[in-house]
Amino acid sequence: MKNLYCFKQIYNNGKSERRLSLGEYKRAVSWSKYLVSSGAEIKGEGEGAWSADMSQLFxxxxxxxxxxxRIYRGVYKQRDVAIKLISQPEEDENLATMLENHFTSEVALLFRLRHPNIITFVAACKKPPVFCIITEYLAGGSLRKFLHQQEPYSVPLDLVLKLALDIAHGMQYLHSQGILHRDLKSENLLLGxxxxxxxAxxxxxxxESHCGNAKGFTGTYRWMAPEMxxxxxxxxxVDVYSFGIVLWELLTAMTPFDNxxxxxxxxxxxxKNARPPLPPKCPLxxxxxxxxxxxxxxDKRPHFDQIVAILESYSESLEQDxxxxxxxxxxxxHTILRCFPKLIAGRRSTSVKA
Structure with missing residues (x-):
C-alpha cells in the first residue's frame, strides 16, 4: 500500500503549508515507522470498533x-484532529507495561463517553512500541495557556462562571458514568x-469500582487532593478538590503554589493544610x-451535582442582578434554597433539590 502517510505542516485548516525540513522529516520518519499499518494488522480482540484507518491519517x-x-495537529478522514502518540521505552519494561495499561484504559473510557464538555474520541491505533489516540482538535488550546496570557486577577467574573460551569457539567457527567478523572487541571481542559x-x-x-489506593500514582501535586x-x-x-484549585486558577489567572x-x-x-491564597477581593x-x-x-466536599446546581443558581442570580x-x-x-433567597420568590411552586 502506497502513501499511507503524508506528513505536513498544517496551518489555518490547510490554507498555508510548507515542506518539512530535513530534521523534521527524520523525526517524522522515526515515529511513522511504528505506525505504518494496513489497519487489519492492528485489530486485536475488541479493537475493531475503534481502530483507526491509518491510511486516512495525516x-x-x-x-x-x-x-x-507527543501531541500533533492533523487530519483524519478530512476532519481536524489532535493526535496523541505514546512511546513505550524499550529499556524500562515496567514503565512500558504501565503506559500500555494507561493507553488501554484511556481508549476504553473515551470510547464510551459522549458529552458536550468531554473531548470527543475519534479513533486509536495500538501498535507497540508506539500507541496513537485520535481526538477532536480544539483550536483554543488549553485553559492553562489562555489564563497565562491574561493579567493576574483579570478574568471577568461572568467568564469565570461560564468556564466553571462547563467544567462542572463535564465532571458531573463523568462521575455519573462512575469514572474518576484523577488529573483535573487547567492543562487538561481545552477551549473551543x-x-x-x-x-481531556x-x-x-x-x-470508581476499579480505583484502589494511590500507591505509585503519577498525578500532578499542585492540583492533587491530600489523600492521593x-x-x-x-x-x-479527589476530582472535586482539583476543581477547587482550577476555580482558584480562573479567579487569579495564576499557577497554584507558584513559589x-x-x-x-x-x-x-x-x-500544613495549605491552600493557594484567595484574592483579597474574591467574591464570597x-x-x-x-x-x-x-x-x-x-466528606465535606460537595458532589458535582451540587456544584452544578450552585453555579447555575449563581448564573441565574447574576442575570437578574x-x-x-x-x-x-x-x-x-449547604442547601440551595437558603443560598439564593432572591430566587425563592420566583420559585414558590418549584421544588429545588439540595
Missing part, C-alpha cells in the same frame, strides 16, 4: 508534549473557538464554594 505539526507522549471547555486527557482515569498525595484510598471527591516546587506544595498541602460566592471543594475532609457577586452572603447551611 500528521502535521507538534503543539504539545508530555513525559512519554466559542470559549466552551472540554475535559484520561490517561490516568479509572472506573498520601497514597490513601480515594473516591470521586514552591511540586514536592514542597505536596508537603504544604498534607502537613466563589470563596465559599472553593473552600468547600478543597476541604481536607473529602448585576451586583449579585457584591451582595452575596454565605448561607448558614
Amino acid at each position: 500528521i502535521g505539526n507538534k503543539f504539545a508534549s508530555g513525559r512519554h507522549s 473557538v466559542d470559549m466552551s471547555v472540554k475535559v 486527557d484520561f490517561g490516568i482515569s479509572c472506573l 498525595i498520601k497514597e490513601k484510598h480515594h473516591t470521586k471527591k 514552591m516546587t511540586p514536592e514542597q506544595a505536596a508537603f504544604a498541602v498534607c502537613q 460566592a466563589f470563596s465559599h464554594l472553593i473552600n468547600r471543594c478543597w476541604s481536607s475532609n473529602p 448585576a451586583e449579585f457577586f457584591t451582595s452575596y452572603k454565605p448561607p448558614t447551611n
Whole structure:
C-alpha cells in the first residue's frame, strides 16, 4: 500500500503549508515507522470498533508534549484532529507495561463517553512500541495557556462562571458514568473557538469500582487532593478538590503554589493544610464554594451535582442582578434554597433539590 502517510505542516485548516525540513522529516520518519499499518494488522480482540484507518491519517505539526507522549495537529478522514502518540521505552519494561495499561484504559473510557464538555474520541491505533489516540482538535488550546496570557486577577467574573460551569457539567457527567478523572487541571481542559471547555486527557482515569489506593500514582501535586498525595484510598471527591484549585486558577489567572516546587506544595498541602491564597477581593460566592471543594475532609466536599446546581443558581442570580457577586452572603447551611433567597420568590411552586 502506497502513501499511507503524508506528513505536513498544517496551518489555518490547510490554507498555508510548507515542506518539512530535513530534521523534521527524520523525526517524522522515526515515529511513522511504528505506525505504518494496513489497519487489519492492528485489530486485536475488541479493537475493531475503534481502530483507526491509518491510511486516512495525516500528521502535521507538534503543539504539545508530555513525559512519554507527543501531541500533533492533523487530519483524519478530512476532519481536524489532535493526535496523541505514546512511546513505550524499550529499556524500562515496567514503565512500558504501565503506559500500555494507561493507553488501554484511556481508549476504553473515551470510547464510551459522549458529552458536550468531554473531548470527543475519534479513533486509536495500538501498535507497540508506539500507541496513537485520535481526538477532536480544539483550536483554543488549553485553559492553562489562555489564563497565562491574561493579567493576574483579570478574568471577568461572568467568564469565570461560564468556564466553571462547563467544567462542572463535564465532571458531573463523568462521575455519573462512575469514572474518576484523577488529573483535573487547567492543562487538561481545552477551549473551543466559542470559549466552551472540554475535559481531556484520561490517561490516568479509572472506573470508581476499579480505583484502589494511590500507591505509585503519577498525578500532578499542585492540583492533587491530600489523600492521593498520601497514597490513601480515594473516591470521586479527589476530582472535586482539583476543581477547587482550577476555580482558584480562573479567579487569579495564576499557577497554584507558584513559589514552591511540586514536592514542597505536596508537603504544604498534607502537613500544613495549605491552600493557594484567595484574592483579597474574591467574591464570597466563589470563596465559599472553593473552600468547600478543597476541604481536607473529602466528606465535606460537595458532589458535582451540587456544584452544578450552585453555579447555575449563581448564573441565574447574576442575570437578574448585576451586583449579585457584591451582595452575596454565605448561607448558614449547604442547601440551595437558603443560598439564593432572591430566587425563592420566583420559585414558590418549584421544588429545588439540595
